Amino acid sequence: MAIPFLRRLTAVSRSPQANRQLAYFLTFTAGAVNAGGFLAVQQYTSHMSGIVSMMADHMAxxxxxxxxxxxxxxLSFLAGAASSAFLINFGRRSRLASEYALPLLYEAVLLLGFGLLGANLETLRWFYVPGTVMLLCYIMGLQNAMITKVSRSEIRTTHITGMVTDIGIELGKLFYWNLARADAQAPSPVRADRGKLTVLSLLVALFFAGGVTGAYSFFHFGFGSTLPLALMLMLLAAVPVVDDIRGFLRRIWRAALARRTTMPHTRARESRKRDESAAAAGPERTGRGADS
Known part of the structure; x- marks a missing residue:
């Protein structure tokens, strides 16, 4: 039961339900990385609005x-997004089942790198703090681009400004009072998308829960708190990646069997050709001997 569920989460063929379920995991992860990263380097890294505003302030x-x-x-966030697009397009053109799982697996490896990098923060802080910020921004860009391509720009996971805005829009529709009109040409009544409102509210709640979990874990366990997040992402990506590996090994095995099957026939054809060549060369040598 778990394997079909994991395969469906990152499958090439997408469904709204699979997109939402994947977004739940990634939103929680983004909240945890953002909050834990703040405790590590005193800077939020999952959204660029604050960073650009900070740049403008200090430029002035x-x-x-x-x-x-x-x-x-x-630029690190931008590079992460570009890397995600590269991996997805590579998987698509290579017809891999792990088209969307590759960025997740890459993100998991980078989170492990963040945990290892953090162990050296206190030794060369002037070097490792900027490097850690760039790494976290890269990871968040990688994840945000991945879910954006998966959901066709309908879902973001590393920041909640757009989600809160959409929640406000749906609440405005929900509490709108549709007055009854006798006019046949009256506009259709305003209706809130309750399903969308529920999903958005859950995503915001998961981002908050991830932030609380990430901050608490980092405060008590340090950089080792990234290990469960990395393992979760590896688990999400594992099934399609294993499917691709099995398919690759199966193709190699079939090619080896095909070569083994055709090899005796090839040798037999080559032997017949040698015999025919020898038979044709025999009379020719005999004739030359008689002429001499």
Whole structure:
């Protein structure tokens, strides 16, 4: 039961239900990484609005170093999004079942790298803190681009500003008072999308829950708290990746069997050709001997 569920979460053929379920996991992860990362480097890394605003403030105040640090974080987020698109398009053109699982697996490896990198924060803080910020921004860009392509730009997981805005829109529809009109040409009544409202509210709640979990875990367990998140992402990506590996090994096995089957026939044809060549060369040599 678990394997079909995991396969469906990151399958190439998408459904609204699979998109929502995958978004639940990724939103929780983003909240945890964002909050835990803040405790590590005193900077949120899952959304770029604050970073760009910080760059603008320090540009006006002459803080060139902070502007360059913000630019590095912004470019890292951009590079993460580009990497996600590259991996997905590579999987698509290669016809892999892990088309959408590859960025998740990559993100899991990077989270493990974050845990290892964090162990050195106190030794060379001037070097490792900017590197950690760039790594976290890269991870968030990678994840956000992945869910964006999966859901066709309907869902974001690393920031909730758009979700809260959409919740407000649906609440405005929900509490709108549709007055009865006798006019036949009256506009259709306003109706809220209750299903969408529920999903958005759950995503915001999961981002908050992930933040609480990430902050608590980092405070008590340090950088090792990233290990469960990395393992969860690996689990989400595991089934399609294993399917691709099995398919690759199956193709190699079939090719080996095909070569083994055709090899005796090939050798027999080559032997017949040698015999025919020898038979044709025999009379020719005999004739030359008689002429001499």
């Amino acid at each position: 105040l002459g803080g060139v170093v902070v502007v360059l640090q913000g630019l590095a974080a912004l």
